[in-house]
Amino acid sequence: MQLLTTDRVVIVGAGLAAIYAALKLAPRPVVMISPDPLGVGASSAWAQGGVAAAMNPNDSPEAHAADTVRAGAGAVDAAVAEFVTRAARDHVLDLTDLGTGFDRTSDGGYVLSREAAHSMARVVRVKGDQAGAEIMRALIAELRETQSVQVLEGTQAVRLESDGNRVTGVVLTRSDEAGSQPVLLRGSAILLAGGGSGGLYALTTNPPRIRGQVIGMAARAGAAIADAEFVQFHPTAIDVGEDPAPLATEALRGDGAVLINRDGTRFMTDLHPEAELAPRDVVARAIYAQTQAGLRPMLDTRAAIGPRILTEFPIVAQACARNGLDPVAQPIPVAAAAHYHMGGVATDLNGRATLDGLWACGEAASTGLHGANRLASNGLLEALVFARACAQDIAKNTPLPDSAPRLDLDFQSDGQSADPKAVTELRQTMTDHVGVVRDGDGLRRALAILAKLEQDHPACDAFKNMTATATLITAAALLREESRGAHCRSDFPQTEDGPGRRAPLHLRDALALRDQIAKDMT
Template structure:
């Protein structure tokens, strides 16, 4: 394998966490690795709702932390919630200085939306449903003007190199127009900020590349993975046959939109006192139950929003138009879809992982903030907080930068076969069928066997092995948690073990142990 040495900090990913960390590391030389052109293919750019932060004088970080704890179903780290919510306001102000065009009132105050399980309106937004895209445009503009940051577009990470127990580099390959063999990029520090795992499911709101590969490469290197079983299913993906499914933002329900079935019945009122604004796991299971019963759940925006939907929520309006739907005439058909992974690479308060030399932030990481059920719009907030912390910690670990670093050039590499799409499709269906909204031991065991068979058929393809590693961890952690808690629902163990519970921590070696025993 060819080798490149660099003194730059390597950041894997090109979403909010990656770009914010790169800017916070400046003027230290940084190399950002992005499979696509900046702004394309990152989950952050698809985020509709916004960033949760107590910006209203009537609100408080303490209230935000309480809502986070309640939504997280008993396993949120209370100290993490307190610190993150206290930092939220500073990051909103920082993004504003960086040029983010948050919605503002005539008096200059931030316009905020209310989303599920929040006790008040505290989600700072951009043009109603374009927060992720607006923040990303501002950060990319800043990034392009920062001379210490180099971006390698069309390059993907395929693995981590560990020597003497420490991460010392990343294996990278070209992926623009095909896939090449990997080469080793040695670096003094690596930050993983490459997104979550939603694309491991057949029904998802995530960009196509977001299939757990970054979590998987950390797991294959030996990193501890936390809370892998907790996958959040968004209740209102637009059910129009597209892959990935467009999203009907939760802010629509915050504005008064209601969920009905094909009989016109508003079914959430009988499920939870907060009805459409109940925690996401409860709404997602109610939607799933209606779908399974053939009742065609749908989101009715007509009375609450009417024509205002077209101007105030242009992303949703455009998705409906593309799918041939008219939300002014009919309710929008919806389904529960894999949306956000609360689990990920276990990190401490500084974003450091269990492997020296490796940090993580954003959806690829698990900080303890989200617990069993992420509070709406806390995802972008966590990415901001931990990107900043990781940058600060990396800087302290490496000491003062010695000056400019040479640009990294990826050598010509021989072509390599692309991941077998049939295996990827098999994996996605195995996860939806056995590790989806409602789980049980039989389905999870079947899914684990199928994941193992897919891995055996992968013929060493690193992208697929990274996917199956994450899938194995999700399914194994789900099988071991014999209770229902938050987004993890076991039909064979429908009750929780109590108001509070324990987080799960698992390595890939531990996850593989039961499979090894069953096959001997």
């Protein structure tokens, strides 16, 4: 294996968290590992809602933190919620200074939207549903002017070099389908910011590459993974057969859109006092129940929004148009789809993982902010806050080099890549057995299938990262014998009394459980 050593900080990922961390590390030299061209394939760019922050004089970080804790179904770390919400305003102002074109009122204030489980309007947005794309545009423009950052496009991380206590490097390959001989890159620090795991599911809103690889890589190196069972399903993925499914932003419901079924019945009013603006887990389960009953749930924007959807929510309108839907005249068919992973690499307030030399931020990390159910539009906020925290901590703990030459990687082809059929089977297994509603029998069946898939494809690191994360999600879901937030067990429908426990899980323990179940089922 080719070995390269650099004094640069190595950032795995190229989404919002990765870019923001790189900017905050400047002028410290950084190399970013980006599987796709910069700005392509990152979940951040697909985010529609915006950034949650107490920008209204009548709002406060304390109220924002209280909503976060309440939405998280008893599993939020209150200290983390306070830490993040106190920093929210500063980050919105920072993004504004960097050129993000947030929607503004005539007097110069920020246009604020209300989304599910918020007690008031506090989501700063861009053109209704383009916040992620606009924030990424501004950050990428700044990044291209930052000489300390080198971006290795077309490169993916597949494994960490670790002795079980400390991470010393990252193994890279080419990211195209042909695969390549690996290259070991050792840097001054390793920061994981490569996204979550929604793409492990057959029905998802995540970009195609977001399939738990970064979380799996950390787990295989020995890092603790927290809250793995808590996968958030977005209630209003547009149900038109696309993979990934287009998203109908929650801001539509914030503007008055309602959920109906094929009979025209508005079903959320009988299920929760907040109706369509109930916490996401409640709405997702209601959508799932309507789908299972063959009642075809739909989002009706006609009365509340009407023709405004075409100009104020252009991404949604475009998704409808390419599938022959007219949202001005027709309700939009929707389904619950894997959207955001509250779980991930367990970190502290500095973004440090449980292995020395390793940090994580963004959706790849589990900070304790989201608990069992992420509050709407807290995802981008968490990425910003912890990207800066990681950058500051890395800067304190690594020397500033006099120089760091740019890297030149020479990959040799070897044909190794994940088997598409195996990936398809894995994704369908997760949707069928580890989805919106789970039970013990289905979870055990999923673990047995995952064991067989990994056994049949032992040589591909990229696939083993996927199966590692899928195993952690499934094992954690089997071990949590209650229903809490996004984790719903039909065989354990009650929520345990008291605050929800957070139970970090190591891959070795999840694999032991998986292997025993697979053995019992043969």
